[in-house]
Amino acid sequence: MALWRIRATVDDRPGYLSVLTASLALRGVNILSVQVHTTEAGAVDDFLVDAPEQVTEAELRAAVERGRGRDCWVARSEARGLADEPTRVLGLAGRLARDPEATGAALRTLLGADTVTWRPTPATAPGGVGGTTMALADPSGGAYELCRREPSFTPAEYARAQAVVELAAMLARRDTERVTLVLPDGGEVSVRAATAEDVPGVRELHAACSPRSRQRRYLSGAADPAPARLRRLLEPVRGVTLLATAGSGGAAEPVVAMANLLGEGDEAEAALLVRDDWQRRGLGSALLRRLLGHADRAGYAAVLLHVQAENTPMLRTLRRLDRPVALERDGAVLTATLPLVPAPSTGEPASGGDAVTGAPAVTGAPAVTGAPAVAGSGARAGAVVPAQRPG
Numbered sequence: 001m002a003l004w005r006i007r008a009t010v011d012d013r014p015g016y017l018s019v020l021t022a023s024l025a026l027r028g029v030n031i032l033s034v035q036v037h038t039t040e041a042g043a044v045d046d047f048l049v050d051a052p053e054q055v056t057e058a059e060l061r062a063a064v065e066r067g068r069g070r071d072c073w074v075a076r077s078e079a080r081g082l083a084d085e086p087t088r089v090l091g092l093a094g095r096l097a098r099d100p101e102a103t104g105a106a107l108r109t110l111l112g113a114d115t116v117t118w119r120p121t122p123a124t125a126p127g128g129v130g131g132t133t134m135a136l137a138d139p140s141g142g143a144y145e146l147c148r149r150e151p152s153f154t155p156a157e158y159a160r161a162q163a164v165v166e167l168a169a170m171l172a173r174r175d176t177e178r179v180t181l182v183l184p185d186g187g188e189v190s191v192r193a194a195t196a197e198d199v200p201g202v203r204e205l206h207a208a209c210s211p212r213s214r215q216r217r218y219l220s221g222a223a224d225p226a227p228a229r230l231r232r233l234l235e236p237v238r239g240v241t242l243l244a245t246a247g248s249g250g251a252a253e254p255v256v257a258m259a260n261l262l263g264e265g266d267e268a269e270a271a272l273l274v275r276d277d278w279q280r281r282g283l284g285s286a287l288l289r290r291l292l293g294h295a296d297r298a299g300y301a302a303v304l305l306h307v308q309a310e311n312t313p314m315l316r317t318l319r320r321l322d323r324p325v326a327l328e329r330d331g332a333v334l335t336a337t338l339p340l341v342p343a344p345s346t347g348e349p350a351s352g353g354d355a356v357t358g359a360p361a362v363t364g365a366p367a368v369t370g371a372p373a374v375a376g377s378g379a380r381a382g383a384v385v386p387a388q389r390p391g
């Protein structure tokens with residue numbers, strides 16, 4: 001027996017597909033899988049079949065045409081064709097997670113393209129598909145152009161390929177934004193933007209934190225937020241969530257801290273959760289400085305933090321920022337407001353709260369040459385060096 005790929009357009013009418021499969025059965029052809037691609041010209045059926053060794057390509061084509069199939073394409077297939085499409089796509093996604101720069105190779109494997117070319121100009125083909133040529137918009141700029149001799153591309157293939165390109169762009173952007181943070185005690189963590197895929201790791205972070213740490217983060221008994229709430233925290237509509245991970249840089253490295261910046265109007269609210277064994281090491285200060293940097297660039301007027309009055313470590317962290325901070329008390333909770341726009345200096349406390357002046361930050365951080373410092377921190381709360389790409 002031999003494996004073949006057969007693609008043909010069949011009228012989307014009751015019974016027409018059964019006529020085609022019956023015609024193949026008369027030649028002893030066993031259909032192993034079928035995918036249906038909806039197009040304006042009809043349903044394009046993509047078969048993986050097992051045929052007797054003596055059956056030729058011409059005979060298969062003739063059997064399809066007798067079964068009312070048209071625009072037939074037939075080609076020999078390999079054993080790897082036995083993997084179903086979702087399995088193949090998941091495998092390519094894993095490959096991109098390891099190497100986001102392998103987008104072209106992933107597209108070639110996914111669609112059997114003869115050539116994959118990246119061009120700096122945006123894609124112009126309507127819908128991205130034009131016969132045996134496909135244009136895919138690159139979210140990072142430019143476009144990918146794919147060509148193959150046959151068969152023609154379908155809208156379903158275009159949708160899959162565009163999803164692969166967008167995944168690669170997201171992974172590349174996240175990899176670019178990843179930095180290695182060197183703490184004052186010499187410890188190192190990787191800091192990057194969070195995605196919805198980080199929910200399991202963040203749940204493990206919550207489980208590893210003490211009830212007191214979780215209570216200080218959420219100011220209530222919400223010790224273990226539901227996955228739906230965590231997804232909203234990790235990918236906020238406005239703002240950013242940063243994760244600090246420790247380990248070798250692989251996919252399984254544990255999350256040791258989470259920093260949230262949630263925007264609403266012209267203000268943003270910041271919050272931190274640091275695993276107990278990573279507290280008092282300057283990590284919270286460094287993450288808060290990076291959040292403030294994001295808020296500055298986004299144009300927010302101020303950043304607010306809600307802090308329990310007894311949370312001395314967080315209040316100490318605020319004093320290390322070297323920024324004016326206004327505190328307002330409501331029972332056991334303090335609201336700290338950090339203005340991000342220049343304001344006239346009057347020497348008086350901000351209205352409605354006590355002024356907290358910046359105190360000297362933690363010293364002893366090692367100097368790093370040729371690396372940018374954490375936004376707004378100098379070398380006080382740790383230095384930033386470019387991250388190594390995993391694997």
